[in-house]
Amino acid sequence: MNALLLVAHGSRRERSNDEIRELTERLRKANRDFDVVDCAFLELAEPSIPDGLRQLIANGASRVVVMPYFLSAGRHVVDDIPGDIEIVAREYPDIEIHQAPYLGAATEIIELLLKQAVT
Amino acid sequence: MNALLLVAHGSRRERSNDEIRELTERLRKANRDFDVVDCAFLELAEPSIPDGLRQLIANGASRVVVMPYFLSAGRHVVDDIPGDIEIVAREYPDIEIHQAPYLGAATEIIELLLKQAVT
16 A cells, blocks of 8 residues: 655644645545555644654555655755654564655746746 | 745755755746846845845836745744735835735645655
8 A cells, every 4th residue: 555644844833734634635635646645744743754654554554655845955854854754664664665855846846936926 | 127036934054045045046047927036034044025125126126026935824924924025015105016825825736746756
């Protein structure tokens, strides 16, 4: 079973966390490549990244793509998310966990910004 | 003269601010709707949003689109950026300053995430 875990920073403002949950719901409906789509948070909201991964694995995921919903390649993307993945990768050596490029790395961001700017 | 001001949060990590400046350079090259494209930061980096706007106006901009490079509609997008715009709008009542929807509001984010997830 192939799973996608969208990872966001997490906020003290619950409305922002709910925005991520709604986005996850839209991803779930739009996607054709993953059997399961879920979300997790680096901090300040639940589930944590390790708990999100463990839940997907408990539900039968054999491969998980972790997608950082971040705009910059800061410490969170470079150190913290890989660190969280590593914790679970050691617990489940047979599960393939792969970190996708963070959103801000997408070259299409340029077009998208320019499109938003003229709406 | 029609200007675009990309507004990012700003970071203590200068590399992240430079990422925004590089993105602005790419926007400048790719864009066909704006005569000038520049960036500004809400905090922690220069120029500030008011200073970025004032610079564009000093250089001849008569209309500025402010594009929030943010993923969630938090306090920054809802209060802080409009507040900064308002300061400059009062100084220059003849200049049209318009805040575009923040990046995370783009419906195309869904496709983009799914595309990034399978690369």
